[in-house]
Amino acid sequence: xxxxxxxxxxxxxxxxxxxxxxxxxxxxxxxxxxxxxxxxxxxxxxxxxxxxxxxxxxxxxxxxxxxxxxxxxxxxxxxxxxxxxxxxxxxxxxxxxxxxxxxxxxxxxxxxxxxxxxxxxxxxxxxxxxxxxxxxxxxxxxxxxxxxxxxxxxxxxxxxxxxxxxxxxxxxxxxxxxxxxxxxxxxxxxxxxxxxxxxxxxxxxxxxxxxx
Ligand SMILES: C[S@@+](CC[C@H](N)C(=O)[O-])C[C@H]1O[C@@H](n2cnc3c(N)ncnc32)[C@H](O)[C@@H]1O
Numbered sequence: 001x002x003x004x005x006x007x008x009x010x011x012x013x014x015x016x017x018x019x020x021x022x023x024x025x026x027x028x029x030x031x032x033x034x035x036x037x038x039x040x041x042x043x044x045x046x047x048x049x050x051x052x053x054x055x056x057x058x059x060x061x062x063x064x065x066x067x068x069x070x071x072x073x074x075x076x077x078x079x080x081x082x083x084x085x086x087x088x089x090x091x092x093x094x095x096x097x098x099x100x101x102x103x104x105x106x107x108x109x110x111x112x113x114x115x116x117x118x119x120x121x122x123x124x125x126x127x128x129x130x131x132x133x134x135x136x137x138x139x140x141x142x143x144x145x146x147x148x149x150x151x152x153x154x155x156x157x158x159x160x161x162x163x164x165x166x167x168x169x170x171x172x173x174x175x176x177x178x179x180x181x182x183x184x185x186x187x188x189x190x191x192x193x194x195x196x197x198x199x200x201x202x203x204x205x206x207x208x209x210x211x212x
Pocket of ligand 1: 059097
């Protein structure tokens with residue numbers, strides 16, 4: 001066995017030994033997406049006890065299913081315009097991602113708890129107020145951001161959505177470990193704010209708890 005596959009086996013075994021480990025590994029292997037095994041475990045286990053979850057960037061539903069399976073009473077609002085590339089390289093809606101996401105949600109029996117908003121996160125933000133009470137928008141227990149990874153994209157998502165997270169709730173974002181654009185936007189808005197606890201890491205995910 002190569003050093004790489006030995007490491008991979010050990011990492012999977014570590015997740016498997018933790019709470020709901022066998023189910024997490026099974027879901028991780030079944031679903032199409034870009035999460036590491038520890039990141040899949042983080043999402044599943046962090047969802048526990050969180051009723052109101054917002055996901056920005058769903059792709060084919062991997063993180064969405066993990067969040068929904070982590071808390072059987074959760075409702076997930078999944079926001080993704082499902083962008084793909086057109087024939088001339090332009091950004092267009094790609095129905096194949098929607099089809100694959102719907103298939104993943106149905107196969108895992110969570111479709112009735114997921115509301116997919118097929119829009120960019122900034123355009124979906126007013127929908128949140130309309131869907132709930134406009135004067136007193138519903139608080140979010142867990143906000144998971146994995147959409148537009150540019151500096152501006154992450155900054156807009158944090159500016160638009162993070163204030164909705166309740167005290168004691170969690171904000172988490174993917175690719176903090178890989179992308180300077182994500183790190184800069186996160187550190188300026190979450191790392192430097194006394195509303196949020198210290199930034200913690202699970203591989204490329206950054207997360208923090210709302211303190212006040
Ligand atoms: C890396 S994928 C998400 C992967 C998914 N979270 C998972 O773990 O399986 C990024 C997704 O973000 C979506 N996206 C890009 N810009 C967005 C935006 N402004 N708002 C919401 N989603 C966006 C893309 O369509 C793409 O499906």
